[in-house]
Amino acid sequence: MNLRLDDSSITVAIVGCGGFIGSHLLDAVLERTRWRVFGVDLDFYRLQHRLNHERCEFLCADLADPAVVERIAQFPLVVNLAAICTPSRYMGEACEVIRSNYDHPAALAEACARSGAWLVHFSTSEIYGRTATDSGELVEDESPMLFGPVTASRWSYATAKLLTERFIAGLPGLKWTVVRPFNFVGPYMDFMPGVDGEGIPRVLANFSTALLRGEPLKLVNGGKAKRCFTSVHDAIDFLFALFAAGGAVTDSASGTAPGVFSQAFNVGNAENEVTIAELAGKMRSIFAKVRGVDVSALPEPQNVSGEEYYGAGYDDSMRRMPSVAKAQRLLGFKARIPLDVALEESLSWFVKHYSVEQ
């Protein structure tokens, strides 16, 4: 497979290119390669600066349309980022969440198996399930996956994503790679409730919104859960390491090459682990610095129960620590951006972007 960065005859299809990760990937493809982009999404507000770019073609559509699926699969490299991935929606809209995270990507995988396209599918670190506070590293091909009961509808997302992974891994002839993101953060992440989205976004956008509005940060169940926040720039570097490795595989070896195809990769920064309560402390300090105020002037964080905050059916992963050995061993990739740098970039962007809206 030829994926030389200077080959202008290559087109990459990015499904969900208008989203947080997709918009960063689109920028990186345009900046680091001579490839063309076929971008599919329903929302292009993050891409205003790219809409008339000569190497981009955009389609406003989703994967519910079989003709769109077939068209996407005609490109040699397909990156699928499209998903409903807003935690508050996992509670009330389980069926839509499952359609978006299983039905649609499964249809795309079947089309890619027919066409021969390389499918890079974005899954989630949430497929490891209800991990305990003292659980160790999550290892791609070893760790068990334990979910809460069906009444805990938080797991609608994770189980749909997991079923998609299993479907992809079982499809004869499909050239695939699965990415499991560990709490990516950066500019353009999520939304501000009531301004450009509804519901509860992920924790960083939530905390940033509360800070801008002068409201207390809400610590769900005391903020004891731990996460490894990972800069979106590291995530993009991972993808380029993957493209380079996949592009180096000769056609005769395609589908069987160890290290690239038929692999799921954790993508995360294991050195950036914090509890959510610690995250709240860091975000308050960074906000105070950015605004030039004393941190004591900001409201104290408040504890809230998960059920009260998200509604019935909330459940949580208490620790999500990636093993990063596989990406390092097979692709030579390791995330580099420290937590404080990633948080400051994200929060500064949020403050600048949304200040005019307040």
Ligand code: UDP
């Ligand atoms: N959380 C919180 N306050 C918020 C939003 C989230 O304490 O305003 C917690 C949530 O309960 C979870 C963690 O932060 O333990 C990360 O939640 P997020 O929705 O960002 O994504 P997840 O990693 O759970 O997929």
